[in-house]
Amino acid sequence: MIAVVDYGRGNLFSIGNALRFLEIPYTLAENPEQILLAERVLLPGVGAFGDAMNGLTSRHFIEPLIEVARRGTPLLGICLGMQILAESSDEFGGHSGLGLIPGHVIRLPAGNAEDSERIPNIGWRKLHFRSPVSEPFDAVGDQKQSVYFLHSYGFFPAAASDIVATTSFNGAAPAAIVRRGNVVGYQFHPEKSGAYGLELFRAFMSIR
Amino acid sequence: MPSLRIIPRLDVKGENVVKGIHLEGLRVIGKPGDLAQRYYADGADELIFMDIVASLYGRNNILSVVEAAAKNIFVPMTVGGGIRSLEDVKAVLRSGADKVAINTAAIARPQFLREAAEAFGSQCVVLSVEAKRRGVGQWEALTDNGRERTGREVLQWVEEAASLGIGEVLLTSVDQEGTKKGLDLDLIAAVTRRVPVPVVACGGVGGVADIENGINRGVLSGVACASIFHYGILPLSALKQGLRSLGREVRL
Numbered sequence: 186m187i188a189v190v191d192y193g194r195g196n197l198f199s200i201g202n203a204l205r206f207l208e209i210p211y212t213l214a215e216n217p218e219q220i221l222l223a224e225r226v227l228l229p230g231v232g233a234f235g236d237a238m239n240g241l242t243s244r245h246f247i248e249p250l251i252e253v254a255r256r257g258t259p260l261l262g263i264c265l266g267m268q269i270l271a272e273s274s275d276e277f278g279g280h281s282g283l284g285l286i287p288g289h290v291i292r293l294p295a296g297n298a299e300d301s302e303r304i305p306n307i308g309w310r311k312l313h314f315r316s317p318v319s320e321p322f323d324a325v326g327d328q329k330q331s332v333y334f335l336h337s338y339g340f341f342p343a344a345a346s347d348i349v350a351t352t353s354f355n356g357a358a359p360a361a362i363v364r365r366g367n368v369v370g371y372q373f374h375p376e377k378s379g380a381y382g383l384e385l386f387r388a389f390m391s392i393r
Numbered sequence: 394m395p396s397l398r399i400i401p402r403l404d405v406k407g408e409n410v411v412k413g414i415h416l417e418g419l420r421v422i423g424k425p426g427d428l429a430q431r432y433y434a435d436g437a438d439e440l441i442f443m444d445i446v447a448s449l450y451g452r453n454n455i456l457s458v459v460e461a462a463a464k465n466i467f468v469p470m471t472v473g474g475g476i477r478s479l480e481d482v483k484a485v486l487r488s489g490a491d492k493v494a495i496n497t498a499a500i501a502r503p504q505f506l507r508e509a510a511e512a513f514g515s516q517c518v519v520l521s522v523e524a525k526r527r528g529v530g531q532w533e534a535l536t537d538n539g540r541e542r543t544g545r546e547v548l549q550w551v552e553e554a555a556s557l558g559i560g561e562v563l564l565t566s567v568d569q570e571g572t573k574k575g576l577d578l579d580l581i582a583a584v585t586r587r588v589p590v591p592v593v594a595c596g597g598v599g600g601v602a603d604i605e606n607g608i609n610r611g612v613l614s615g616v617a618c619a620s621i622f623h624y625g626i627l628p629l630s631a632l633k634q635g636l637r638s639l640g641r642e643v644r645l
Contacts, residue, residue, distance in 0.1 A: 232513060295530065305561075335491070337516065
């Protein structure tokens with residue numbers, strides 16, 4: 186069973202709707218045991234980094250998440266849930282993350298020109314896949330489709346090998362999809378990215 | 394650049410989607426669930442549901458509409474109308490919406506915007522502005538779907554709101570709304586220069602050229618349309634094809 190981590194900080198309802206539509210059974214993990222027992226873990230996240238880490242800490246979810254990542258359980262972080270996989274974030278004074286994927290989360294760069302891209306980054310963008318595209322993303326990686334982003338901070342992993350795809354923002358290339366073994370992150374919202382977003386949910390489900 | 398977002402706007406009154414001119418003289422268009430599904434299938438980049446009587450009567454019957462729509466529609470949804478408290482924001486987000494559009498409650502107490510942004514993140518707080526032209530380069534912010542005057546000057550108001558942590562502005566021209574005679578271009582030019590956050594323009598789109606004119610006057614992140622889709626003047630997919638043929642980046 187796939188466990189969607191409920192720590193009071195995510196759009197669980199939209200993710201639940203997408204999983205139901207895809208006929209993927211799931212439970213909401215409301216205690217550490219439910220995370221440890223899951224075959225797959227989905228970590229949503231909306232809002233501020235520090236607040237999200239507080240939510241995970243107060244529910245004693247930090248250790249179980251690190252434990253399932255270590256033992257090879259497929260783990261998908263979505264949006265802020267992906268950023269939490271990083272070592273740290275600059276957001277509101279700086280916070281430590283789960284440290285599952287080396288690298289840092291920093292504010293998206295502001296542009297100087299009048300027509301610069303605006304923060305938050307809201308809207309549909311294409312994914313730039315880093316070649317060679319490995320499975321399961323090779324099946325979806327050559328499509329010229331867009332996904333929906335909604336964020337003000339970006340994750341810049343330390344190792345290029347952890348980056349599956351990037352997006353572009355005022356000349357920078359924040360990560361759009363990260364992966365280190367069984368640990369995966371989507372910066373965009375697959376549950377809000379139409380039919381292509383649903384395909385990317387399926388792609389995660391095929392990771393063993 | 395992200396694609397220009399084309400966003401159908403559904404003004405909901407009771408069980409129906411309605412549409413008027415200058416936010417008045419409302420006609421019933423159809424059921425919100427049916428229209429939302431059609432527009433999603435047609436390529437809508439987002440959907441806006443505006444409960445146009447909630448500010449008057451203080452109810453939020455729109456939640457069940459959004460909850461039902463969210464089961465089969467996988468693009469972002471913004472809900473506005475009658476959102477007055479953090480509890481209201483929470484209830485709307487729990488129904489499956491991604492963003493809340495706030496107008497009346499923010500005018501009454503601007504700090505509400507900051508409280509909502511801090512509790513749920515800037516990304517979900519949209520300032521809804523109903524702008525009524527009062528002279529050259531001057532607009533007054535109205536509330537309650539254009540029924541109430543506030544005396545607030547729009548350009549000062551959006552600047553203040555932007556400093557309170559909003560993530561986006563939904564900018565409706567009451568003068569152009571429902572007319573299909575084009576966006577208020579001066580308003581777009583003035584507001585997009587005043588605020589650093591994304592701006593979605595609404596009110597007056599009757600064709601591809603109206604959107605093209607809007608983009609040329611300010612950095613628009615999206616355009617919200619109603620009549621053009623409700624009355625079948627131009628289907629959403631055709632509108633996007635038209636923009637694509639002009640070299641605009643849109644999601645097809």
